[in-house]
Amino acid sequence: MRALQHIAFGNPAEAVRLVTLPDPTPKPNEVVIRMEAAAVHLADIKKFMGEPGFRNVTFPNTPGYEGIGRITAVGSDVHGFKVGDRVFPWWGASTFAELVCTSAEKVMPAPEGDAVQLSLMLVNGMTSVVLLEDYVPLKPGDWVLQNGANSSCGRYAIVLAKEKGVKTCNIVRRPELIAELTALGADAVVLDSENADELAARVSAATDNAEIKLGLDLVAGPATGRIAHCLANGGTVVNYGFISGKPSEIHFNELFWKDIKLVGMSTSRGLAKRSMDELRNIYAKLAGMIATGEMRAAIAGTYTLDQYADAFRHALRTGAERDGKVILLPNG
Amino acid sequence: MMQVLQQIGHGDARTALALIEAPVPIAAPGEIVVRMEVAAIHQSDVLNLADEKRTPHHTLPRIGGTEGVGRVHAVGDGVITFTVGQRVFPPKYSGLFRTYVPCVAANCYAAPDDCDAEALSIVQTMGLTAYLLLEDYVKLPPGAWIIHDAANSSIGRIIIGLARHRGLRTVNVVRRAGFDNELKALGADVVVVDTDGADEFAARVKQATGNADIAIGLDMIGGAVAGRLAHCLADQGTLVLYGGSGPDAAQVAFTDLARRNLTVTGMGMSRAFNRRSANEKAHVMATLGELAASGIMKTNIAARYRLSDYAAAFAHAGQPNAQRNGKVIFRF
Incomplete structure (x- = not known):
């Protein structure tokens, strides 16, 4: 089978190579999955490049946090799965390969439906769940403010919030996204402004002066402080990414005047807090909502395994240059 | 009669401030009159002269002074917590650049007697x-x-x-x-x-x-x-x-x-202080007073001025911290 291998830190085109490996044979507790689609995350790219905080890897390794595929072989002790079943492997199963051999214990059944959309449920879906559940208690009618609203997590958050009766105010940088996100279920979409007062005025106008207690920050840099500037007294900014490439910037005055707190979010902590049963329930629900098209991420492009260099270059672009997620189709 | 340092304008202390004579206040019910021993000149006091936004014209004339310490000169009806001669912390921002200050007794805290007043001059801001x-x-x-x-x-x-x-x-x-x-x-x-x-x-x-x-x-x-x-x-x-x-x-x-x-x-x-009950607040202030009196919490005094030397005092207090090396205070 063919698989990608991460062999050194560097430019993704050189840090990764395409290799041919023997087809895996499952151990008694394992299944082999023929991958249909696997999402490329910014964290993959940062790992390839060896960015600070992303260097905890051993070489060579096959990357890929998540994806979806069908079982082609089942170990002798595995019950509940058979050849042909569509499944999600668990986190970090090295999915940038034609075949994934993994312990059946955490493999989850997957619905029929668009493989590309389903291939990014595991990471971004859980991120949005954790963002909405773990930081500020929300009741129907409450508002959530988020930037990076057109990201996969942002789009998922719009739909998941709506399902809870929670309203979202979404900050975008491109006017053409307003209609798109509104169609997805966004209650308010406002254009970003470099000026925090201006942004806060837009948010107030769009939300009828709502007191917003939760702000989700994917962008970092000065955008973190601008989110804080729009929140009500006692609000919490949850930072969960830094697509600006900058550290979160927040001034004492933002925190102090309104008693705002800034915390960082990691999905793996959200996972650790939940039992396997809870996680399976959450994922079953997410998978269902994605399969029906209710939850929908933007897809920037799909690539085969041998186009990996193009795929990773695409994943590195931002804004209008990359409208959505880059997806690998390991079996073409 | 007593001396009162009034802010009558903005800019240079020589013209923005004026020393006037006024009758010694009488303690109203629930109040005490405090005879000031020391009052610190804080950065906010310096900025209040410089910045018209902080002290708009319609608020003038006003009496500055962020914090200090003094002794009870007179006790109004109904006050049972303080006795004449006792050392107290008057409330912050209560116009302390004057010899006698009328204060709501409930907003004052007992201060230790067994130390120089200077040691207590910044307890309510930096100490707290x-x-x-x-x-x-x-x-x-x-x-x-x-x-x-x-x-x-x-x-x-x-x-x-x-x-x-x-x-x-x-x-x-x-x-x-x-x-x-x-x-x-x-x-x-x-x-x-x-x-x-x-x-x-x-x-x-x-x-x-x-x-x-x-x-x-x-x-x-x-x-x-x-x-x-x-x-x-x-x-x-x-x-x-x-x-x-x-x-x-x-x-x-x-x-x-x-x-x-x-x-x-x-x-x-x-905000942090006001989360506490009246008893807890008194306990905190008593603790801080003791720490200051015993020298555990040290206050660097850059210079002492009489109220009538206000121009020199403010010029000194306006110097950068590195040059000044400590707090400029009025001694009454």
Whole structure:
């Protein structure tokens, strides 16, 4: 089978190579999955490049946090799965390969439906769940403010919030996204402004002066402080990414005047807090909502395994240059 | 009659201020009249002269003064908590640049008698700030480490003394070398000169503390140094911004904030203090008074002026901290 291998830190085109490996044979507790689609995350790219905080890897390794595929072989002790079943492997199963051999214990059944959309449920879906559940208690009618609203997590958050009766105010940088996100279920979409007062005025106008207690920050840099500037007294900014490439910037005055707190979010902590049963329930629900098209991420492009260099270059672009997620189709 | 220093305009103290005579106030029911012993000239007092936005024309004439200490001169009807001659902390911002100040008794706190009044001159601002920073955010058992920047500032020095008194150990971050002996004499454990590289800085802190887990960082400055403090914290650590003395927003890296589950919060002294019951407040003030009286919490006095020497006093108080080296106070 063919698989990608991460062999050194560097430019993704050189840090990764395409290799041919023997087809895996499952151990008694394992299944082999023929991958249909696997999402490329910014964290993959940062790992390839060896960015600070992303260097905890051993070489060579096959990357890929998540994806979806069908079982082609089942170990002798595995019950509940058979050849042909569509499944999600668990986190970090090295999915940038034609075949994934993994312990059946955490493999989850997957619905029929668009493989590309389903291939990014595991990471971004859980991120949005954790963002909405773990930081500020929300009741129907409450508002959530988020930037990076057109990201996969942002789009998922719009739909998941709506399902809870929670309203979202979404900050975008491109006017053409307003209609798109509104169609997805966004209650308010406002254009970003470099000026925090201006942004806060837009948010107030769009939300009828709502007191917003939760702000989700994917962008970092000065955008973190601008989110804080729009929140009500006692609000919490949850930072969960830094697509600006900058550290979160927040001034004492933002925190102090309104008693705002800034915390960082990691999905793996959200996972650790939940039992396997809870996680399976959450994922079953997410998978269902994605399969029906209710939850929908933007897809920037799909690539085969041998186009990996193009795929990773695409994943590195931002804004209008990359409208959505880059997806690998390991079996073409 | 008594002397009152009135702000009648803006700009240079010689013209913005005027010393006038006024009758000594009479204690109304529920009030005491305090005969001032000392009053500190804080940065906010200096800015009030310079900045018309802080003190618009319609608020003039006004009497400045952020904090000080004095003795009860007269007691109004119904006041049973204070007796004539007793030393008290009058409420902050109650127009303390005058010889006699009428105060609501319920807003005053008893002050210790067995020390020079000067030792108590900044208890209600810097003393209280330092105390709350060490009390309200992270449970710090004896032996625990803290890290703070601006360690050589007035408040930095107070933090050192308080921390030592509580059995805590301090990493003291300073801009330039040469403060080791001075700060260690105050009780500092480790003095580290700030550097640009966060990794290098954290490595030096680790070495100096023997790889100690540091649960809390106290940032007075903001900008990149706040991020370096965050980088030195143990996972789940808390960074408390309390000064915002620098122009830049605190910059906290995603790899610290989200990956290592840090919290960034800002302290508002009044808010933190007002969370306490009247009894708790009195207890805090009594504790602070004792710490100041016993010399554990030291106040650097740059110079003492009589109220009539206000022009020279304000000129001195307006000098940069490094030049002034301590607090300028009025002695009545």
